[in-house]
Amino acid sequence: MTYDYSEIVPYLLHWYERNARILRWREEPKPYYVWVSEIMLQQTRVEAVKGYFDRFLAELPDIKALAEAEEEKLLKLWEGLGYYNRVRNMQKAAKLVVEQYGGELPADYEALKKLPGIGSYTAGAIASIAFGIPEPSVDGNVLRVLKRISASFDDITKEKVKKELEEDVRQIMPKNRPGDFNQSLMELGATVCLPNGKPLCDQCPVMHLCKAFHQGVELQIPVKPPKKARKLEERTVFVIKQECNDTLEIVLHKRPDTGLLSGMWELPNVEGHLTEREISVRFPEAEIRRLPDGKHIFSHVEWRLWCYEIKLAEAIALPVNTEQGTKSFTLQEIKEQISIPSAFDCCKKYMDGTTEEQKKSRKKS
Numbered sequence: 001m002t003y004d005y006s007e008i009v010p011y012l013l014h015w016y017e018r019n020a021r022i023l024r025w026r027e028e029p030k031p032y033y034v035w036v037s038e039i040m041l042q043q044t045r046v047e048a049v050k051g052y053f054d055r056f057l058a059e060l061p062d063i064k065a066l067a068e069a070e071e072e073k074l075l076k077l078w079e080g081l082g083y084y085n086r087v088r089n090m091q092k093a094a095k096l097v098v099e100q101y102g103g104e105l106p107a108d109y110e111a112l113k114k115l116p117g118i119g120s121y122t123a124g125a126i127a128s129i130a131f132g133i134p135e136p137s138v139d140g141n142v143l144r145v146l147k148r149i150s151a152s153f154d155d156i157t158k159e160k161v162k163k164e165l166e167e168d169v170r171q172i173m174p175k176n177r178p179g180d181f182n183q184s185l186m187e188l189g190a191t192v193c194l195p196n197g198k199p200l201c202d203q204c205p206v207m208h209l210c211k212a213f214h215q216g217v218e219l220q221i222p223v224k225p226p227k228k229a230r231k232l233e234e235r236t237v238f239v240i241k242q243e244c245n246d247t248l249e250i251v252l253h254k255r256p257d258t259g260l261l262s263g264m265w266e267l268p269n270v271e272g273h274l275t276e277r278e279i280s281v282r283f284p285e286a287e288i289r290r291l292p293d294g295k296h297i298f299s300h301v302e303w304r305l306w307c308y309e310i311k312l313a314e315a316i317a318l319p320v321n322t323e324q325g326t327k328s329f330t331l332q333e334i335k336e337q338i339s340i341p342s343a344f345d346c347c348k349k350y351m352d353g354t355t356e357e358q359k360k361s362r363k364k365s
């Protein structure tokens with residue numbers, strides 16, 4: 001054991017009983033619900049996840065339904081959460097669970113960890129919360145809380161540091177309430193021992209035991225190596241509109257099956273910042289309008305987006321990335337079936353042919 005955390009256990013459980021937020025996956029901690037919520041919570045705050053969770057469960061109420069879902073439907077349900085490979089991995093895991101375990105997640109920490117997309121954190125959460133198995137569930141939040149309590153300046157991005165902390169938690173975990181204990185650490189990290197800015201130490205149930213607080217070093221912990229600068233990429237994006245049988249259609253492009261946003265439908269785009277003149281050479285017969293610029297930040301890349309609306313009188317062979325194929329869709333089809341990554345949010349609102357400014361001026365008149 002690198003540090004004896006056993007003293008914090010009763011204080012955290014007592015605090016959790018009184019302060020746990022009421023959440024559907026806590027009220028009804030079925031293994032499938034815990035799994036879905038934990039994957040969603042890896043990228044989004046609890047408040048935002050609630051709506052996505054309810055919508056997902058309404059459409060895919062169990063693991064069999066998840067295993068059998070069409071990919072487009074799955075991606076549509078995940079739209080807005082990002083990291084689409086996470087839901088694809090969930091489906092791969094669901095298929096295995098149907099084949100190997102009759103459609104129910106196994107009550108076994110090691111077996112859970114073997115499923116695609118389920119690492120030690122998610123396996124520990126499912127095992128402890130849904131099955132009452134005393135296994136740790138250590139993510140960035142829990143690492144931050146515990147490293148502050150012990151005033152440790154270890155680099156928390158190192159796998160060895162995480163493994164040691166998992167072992168420390170395993171040693172002190174109350175065998176009768178493992179799920180509550182893991183959730184008390186998660187909840188403290190989410191609501192009190194905050195990641196950005198000052199933690200709310202005066203509301204913390206373990207302040208009297210927290211070494212970082214007593215040494216005044218809570219803002220210096222957790223320690224992580226400096227992030228590498230993101231690569232900057234400029235792209236010119238096209239909202240291409242065409243009339244087909246008196247119906248407005250929007251042209252979308254399918255991204256390659258590997259790499260960033262793999263296999264997703266996107267607004268057609270090309271590398272670099274094209275001027276209106278260069279675009280008019282590509283689309284000689286089109287009506288071209290400059291739209292507001294945008295940007296999107298991925299973990300390693302930042303996109304600067306230069307956006308244009310292109311109105312075509314008739315469908316043409318498109319001079320933009322067509323290697324994977326482009327296809328036009330009605331707005332209704334996009335709304336109901338197609339998931340477009342949030343990287344294109346700056347342009348999406350211009351797809352319906354009515355800008356916000358036009359809507360406002362219509363309301364006024």
Ligand code: SF4
Pocket residue numbers: 145148149192193194199200201204205206207210211212213218
């Ligand atoms: S006292 Fe402050 S730094 Fe320490 S665990 Fe509590 S909130 Fe975090």
